[in-house]
Amino acid sequence: MLILTCPCCGTTGEETEFHQGGEAHLVRHGPGSTDDDFHTYMFARENPKGAHFERWRHNYGCGKWFIMARDTVTLEVYGTYPAQTHEPPQHIRERVTAKRPGWTWRDVA
Amino acid sequence: MSEAVTPLNGARYEGLAIIADAGLSGMITLRGDLSSKEVKAAVKQAVGLGIPAQRQALTGQATAVLWMSPDELLLICAYDGVAETIAALEEALKGQHFLAHNVSDARAYLHVSGAGARETLAKLCPVDLAPHAFTPGMVRRTRLAQIPAAFWLEDRGVFHLICFRSVADYAFTLLKTAALPGGEVGVYR
Known part of the structure; x- marks a missing residue:
């Protein structure tokens, strides 16, 4: 839990x-994108053992979306940040690096 | 005009806690920029209260303002005064980006009071209801067993709970079951 x-x-x-x-x-x-791009968008997902970045919604509470960086092994939450963010912010990356040196996630590290 | 009735129509149960229909009450959802001075002035004018801090409620004479989310408030007023209050809000917020909507009949409104009130709710909601953790004036939107609900604690120790009208009977039966004598846990004694 x-x-x-x-x-x-x-x-x-x-x-x-x-x-x-x-x-x-x-x-x-x-529409209009290449088959490869569409395939990647539609089907290619990370399945990391370690740091992962996911969208979450506070369904029973305020109803807002946000992004969470968490660890799929230890269940530690590295941090949360606004849903309107295009890539993991630096302070979150640093926190992940402190716990999991050398981590990668997609092309983020 | 038809006679308005609450979904629970005055239901009441006394067990470890007292579960009671709170009666007809006006509820207005107000969405907008809660930090703006216009919204602040409009709420003040409509129900005579300020903007509550995050996850807090402000209570006045038969009125209340609840913080529901970063851009949403719930205003409580007299059932008959809703149209008037909305008109006041709309007048005060003319030209602003906002929404004020009457949700009085969309909700069921209950009071949970008595010695076992905290325990009764704690059996059903994943919330820390210890007296030091959940203090008067706090609002919590959460899960009541299988349904969404919100409750806030008034100074006199009465929990005010709202949920959707369609699940009013479920909520009442659930609270009643949790408050059945013999089911004391005594965790907050």
Whole structure:
């Protein structure tokens, strides 16, 4: 069970109050894109053992979306940041590096 | 005009806690920029209260303002006064980006009071309801067993709980079951 803190309303609650919304920072490729780009957008997902970046929504609370960096092995939450962010912010990356030196996630490190 | 009734129609149960229908109450959802002076002035004019801090409620004479999310407030007022209050809000916020909507009939409103009130809610919600952790004036939107609900604690130790009207009976039965005598846990004694 994850204990999460919503960055939008500051509530600390357990996992069932939230809902995971898939991988974060996906780049959308729609009509007119190449088959390869569309395939990557549609199907290619990370399955890391370690740091992972996901979209979450505080379903039973304030209803806002946010992005969370967490560890799939230790269940540690490295941090949360606004959903309107295009790539993991530097302070989150540093926190991950402190715990998992040499980590990679997609082309982020 | 038809006679308005609450979904629970005055239901009441006394067990470890007292679960009671709170009666008809006006509720207005107000969305907008809560940090703006226009919203602040409009709320002051409409219900005579300020903007509560994050996850807090402000209570006045038969009115209340609840912080629901970073851009949403719930205003509580008299059931008959809703149209008037919304008109006041709309007048005060003319030209602003906002939404004020009457949700009075969309909700069920309950009071949970008595010695076992904290325990009754704690059985159903994943919330730390210890007296030092959940203090008067706090608002919490959460999960009440299988349904979304919100509650806030008034100074006199009464929990005010709202949920959707369609699940009013579920919420009442659930709270009643959690407050059945013999089910004391005594965790907050």
